[in-house]
Amino acid sequence: MVAQLPTPNQIEYPDSDGKPMSDNTKQFRWITTIKYNLDWLFANDENVFIAGDLLWYPVEGNPKRRVAPDVMVAFGRPKGDRGSYKQWLEGDIAPQVVFEILSPGNTTNEMAAKLAFYDRHDVAEYYIYDPDDNALSGWERLDDYLTEIPVMQDWTSLRLGIKFDLSTPAELQIYRPDGEIFLAFEQVSQRLETIVRTLSETEQALSETEQALSTAADRNHQLAAKLRELGIDPDTI
Incomplete structure (x- = not known):
């Protein structure tokens, strides 16, 4: 008896790799x-889809060929929730930019396999950052191959427009095209709190000013009324 192969609709593509x-x-x-x-x-x-730790399946019918980039960016694909990124359902558009953040658990063989995967499946820019050593490596696609970028200091991503700065010994700095620096969540939260506090203080100052002006206007009206009682026209003074 010949075993029947599963049809494409019967193949499962898990949303988690268990890692x-x-x-x-x-x-x-x-x-x-x-x-x-x-x-x-x-x-x-x-039409820019950005995801973190999302499984990417580049080939229909092969659920074992997959990877979950730490961060990936796909231009030409709409925003929205996904359980995984199945490329054949995404206009056959591969993520163009991928980031991996190293941890002590990552092995040399693992990272070499990821580089080969991204090279094979048309990633245009690939970046690896090691926060423990403050070391950044990058590759860009040239002549249909991912080619290592020789100098990462002040490197600007062609597709993202962001610039990498390794001049600070502590850690990598990333700058937006407008020159604003990438901030961690707690830094963004602190800035928002400062803005909210400043707005609140400004509103309080405006309220106090309006109250003072209103009080002054009431006093002027009272004074004008007194002058009229004395037969004096305040408008002629």
Whole structure:
């Protein structure tokens, strides 16, 4: 008896590979920092899909060929929720930009396999950041191959427009095209709190000024009334 092969509609593509999103707090902070700052950068472009730790299946019918980039960016695909990124359902558009954040658990063989995967499946820009050593590596697609970028200091991504700065010994700095720096969530929260507090103080000052002006106007009306009682026209004074 010949076993029947499953049809494409019967093949399962799991939404999880069973692996954690990150191995430590530093890796998680960098994944979320890059992901959410890119979200804000492209917030007004409905055709830029950005995801973190989402399984990408590049080939229909082969659920074992998959990878979950720490952050990936797909231009030409609409925003929205997905359980996984099935490329054949996405106009056959591969994510053009991918980020990986290293942790002590990543092996040399694992990272070599990821580079080969991204090279094979048409990623245009690939970046690896090691937060422990503050080391950034990058590749761009030239002549149909991912080619290592020789110098990452002040490198500007062609597709994202962001610039990488390694001049600070502590950690990588990433700048938006407008020169604003990528901020971690707690930094954004602090800025928002400062803005809200400043607005509140400004509103309070305006309210106090309006109250003072109203009080002064009431006093002027009272004074004018007294003058009229004395037969004096306040408008002629």
